[in-house]
Amino acid sequence: MRYNGFSYLIGEGFSNIFKNKKSTIISIMTMICTMFLFGIFFAIGVNVNSVLEQVQLKQGMQVFIWDETTEEQKQKLETEIKALDGVNTVVFKTKQEALDTFKTMMKDKEKFLEAYEGENNIFPASFVVTLTNLEKNTEVQDEIRRIGAKIATEGRNQEVDLQIEESTQHDSIIKEITNSDVVIPTLIKIVKGIRITIGVIFIVLLIISITIISNTIKLTVHARRKEISIMKYVGATNGFIRWPFIIEGIIIGVIAAVITLLIVGLLYDFVIQTVESSEVLQKINITLLGFTEIAKTISIVYAVLGIGIGIIGSTMSMKKYLEV
Amino acid sequence: MIEFKNVSKIYETGTEAVHDATFTIDKGEFAFLVGTSGSGKSTLIKLILKEEEATKGNIIINSKDITFLKAKRIPYLRRSMGVVFQDFRLLPDKTVYENVAFAMYIVKATPKHIRRNVPMVLSLVGLSNKARCYPNELSGGEQQRVALARALVNNPSMIIADEPTGNLDPETAWEIMNLLNEINARGTTVVMATHAKDIVNKMKKRVIQIDKGIIVRDDKKGGY
Numbered sequence: 208m209r210y211n212g213f214s215y216l217i218g219e220g221f222s223n224i225f226k227n228k229k230s231t232i233i234s235i236m237t238m239i240c241t242m243f244l245f246g247i248f249f250a251i252g253v254n255v256n257s258v259l260e261q262v263q264l265k266q267g268m269q270v271f272i273w274d275e276t277t278e279e280q281k282q283k284l285e286t287e288i289k290a291l292d293g294v295n296t297v298v299f300k301t302k303q304e305a306l307d308t309f310k311t312m313m314k315d316k317e318k319f320l321e322a323y324e325g326e327n328n329i330f331p332a333s334f335v336v337t338l339t340n341l342e343k344n345t346e347v348q349d350e351i352r353r354i355g356a357k358i359a360t361e362g363r364n365q366e367v368d369l370q371i372e373e374s375t376q377h378d379s380i381i382k383e384i385t386n387s388d389v390v391i392p393t394l395i396k397i398v399k400g401i402r403i404t405i406g407v408i409f410i411v412l413l414i415i416s417i418t419i420i421s422n423t424i425k426l427t428v429h430a431r432r433k434e435i436s437i438m439k440y441v442g443a444t445n446g447f448i449r450w451p452f453i454i455e456g457i458i459i460g461v462i463a464a465v466i467t468l469l470i471v472g473l474l475y476d477f478v479i480q481t482v483e484s485s486e487v488l489q490k491i492n493i494t495l496l497g498f499t500e501i502a503k504t505i506s507i508v509y510a511v512l513g514i515g516i517g518i519i520g521s522t523m524s525m526k527k528y529l530e531v
Numbered sequence: 532m533i534e535f536k537n538v539s540k541i542y543e544t545g546t547e548a549v550h551d552a553t554f555t556i557d558k559g560e561f562a563f564l565v566g567t568s569g570s571g572k573s574t575l576i577k578l579i580l581k582e583e584e585a586t587k588g589n590i591i592i593n594s595k596d597i598t599f600l601k602a603k604r605i606p607y608l609r610r611s612m613g614v615v616f617q618d619f620r621l622l623p624d625k626t627v628y629e630n631v632a633f634a635m636y637i638v639k640a641t642p643k644h645i646r647r648n649v650p651m652v653l654s655l656v657g658l659s660n661k662a663r664c665y666p667n668e669l670s671g672g673e674q675q676r677v678a679l680a681r682a683l684v685n686n687p688s689m690i691i692a693d694e695p696t697g698n699l700d701p702e703t704a705w706e707i708m709n710l711l712n713e714i715n716a717r718g719t720t721v722v723m724a725t726h727a728k729d730i731v732n733k734m735k736k737r738v739i740q741i742d743k744g745i746i747v748r749d750d751k752k753g754g755y
């Protein structure tokens with residue numbers, strides 16, 4: 208292996224860090240501040256995203272079917288809905304369950320509802336469908352309507368000779384599809400809005416971080432411009448001069464990343480526990496992400512940020528001083 | 532070794548610091564560049580180091596025309612010459628040893644090579660016992676000797692010095708001159724810009740005199 212002096216450059220990077228304690232500390236502090244802000248928005252971002260996803264998964268539609276629908280038709284409908292793109296879960300709700308739901312809603316008048324038990328049950332059976340992607344709502348509804356109609360006509364063709372009562376002649380086995388038309392579009396808008404906002408904040412913070420770090424390094428480089436010009440006189444290449452600064456930038460970035468990760472980690476679990484024990488969140492049955500769940504992503508983000516800002520910051524700030 | 536062919540240098544300010552300079556300094560020569568303040572001595576040195584671009588003419592160093600040398604190649608040009616300045620230009624946070632070794636790291640010398648050469652050149656300039664000192668713990672003469680050691684450590688074919696004795700008292704200045712003379716005796720070309728009349732007079736070396744950018748005298752064994 209050819210000796211290329213790289214260990215010298217790494218040694219220089221480290222020794223610069225200790226020799227310029229003041230500017231090192233300033234750089235690390237600034238970086239921790241921006242990375243901390245970054246971390247807060249990141250934590251809020253992923254949690255909002257996760258909550259919205261949970262809410263979305265709970266949204267869906269109820270597909271009511273005619274009482275006359277056969278068991279076979281029901282099964283066919285269920286399998287075909289399940290196979291649709293964008294469908295999360297399909298749960299069958301019997302006539303009895305529908306009545307029970309209504310009963311719990313009308314607690315005081317249970318007696319009055321007794322008349323609807325058994326044969327007299329007027330509540331239709333239904334499939335409760337939830338979606339993986341709310342934006343597919345209309346599409347899925349149309350598909351379900353089409354399937355309902357298809358199954359109804361298939362039945363008729365097969366049993367063409369059978370006596371079918373007038374009243375059972377429906378165009379579709381589906382009686383009605385309901386969903387909260389107000390909630391879904393609003394939810395879609397909120398999800399989009401929040402994602403865009405977080406994205407913009409991320410980019411702004413990134414630009415601020417790079418500017419601050421590159422300015423801090425610029426000061427260090429400026430303080431060492433004499434050293435740089437001496438190196439140039441002795442015949443150092445730009446690469447040779449640049450490396451210790453880049454290594455210094457990376458070391459500063461990594462130290463800042465580790466410290467910020469610790470701070471965010473400790474703070475995060477504390478905040479999450481406080482928020483999760485609040486009544487509102489418990490009522491709507493939504494959980495927030497634990498730190499272990501975001502730790503991997505946030506570590507990667509921090510590592511990339513720390514090293515990236517270190518490299519970009521030092522390269523940007525060196526440019527001017529290399530033209531001797 | 533160093534050849535100037537009708538070289539002129541006009542700074543962006545409009546000042547013509549060198550006008551139509553033509554001269555050749557051969558291998559192994561010792562040449563003084565003399566002239567009043569502002570006559571253009573430092574500019575000539577900067578042209579040799581490729582720190583400044585010639586406006587006109589050609590400069591040939593070690594039989595290579597450096598007039599249109601690419602910026603990327605400049606570091607390699609500078610490695611063929613050891614440079615010494617009036618203000619020493621040592622790295623303040625490195626010891627004497629590190630200041631010299633640093634010049635070897637730049638040319639990617641092996642650690643073994645560095646451990647052998649640095650003490651050798653420090654003993655040549657008489658600073659073996661100061662290896663662990665920092666520049667601010669040394670006298671001006673000692674600092675200039677460190678700079679000289681740094682210039683020598685990579686075995687350059689020439690030493691380029693711009694007023695190396697400018698900040699030193701006469702006695703210390705002679706220490707440096709004796710060293711330069713010794714180095715020259717070993718075959719290294721020396722080019723030195725200076726104001727020091729008595730040094731130039733006593734050394735009896737080649738003298739190139741420049742006045743307002745024009746070379747007015749070139750004596751093989753001259754005085755100031």
Ligand SMILES: Nc1ncnc2c1ncn2[C@@H]1O[C@H](COP(=O)(O)OP(=O)(O)OP(=O)(O)O)[C@@H](O)[C@H]1O
Pocket residue numbers: 542543544546547548566567568569570571572573574575
């Ligand atoms: N970077 C520059 N930009 C513009 N003009 C310059 C520059 N450097 C030198 N000059 C001018 O060029 C002329 C020659 O300067 P130079 O430094 O070469 O003189 P010198 O002989 O080294 O003087 P001294 O003995 O005082 O060091 C002077 O008039 C000076 O003002």
Ligand SMILES: [Mg+2]
Pocket residue numbers: 572573574693
């Ligand atoms: Mg000068």
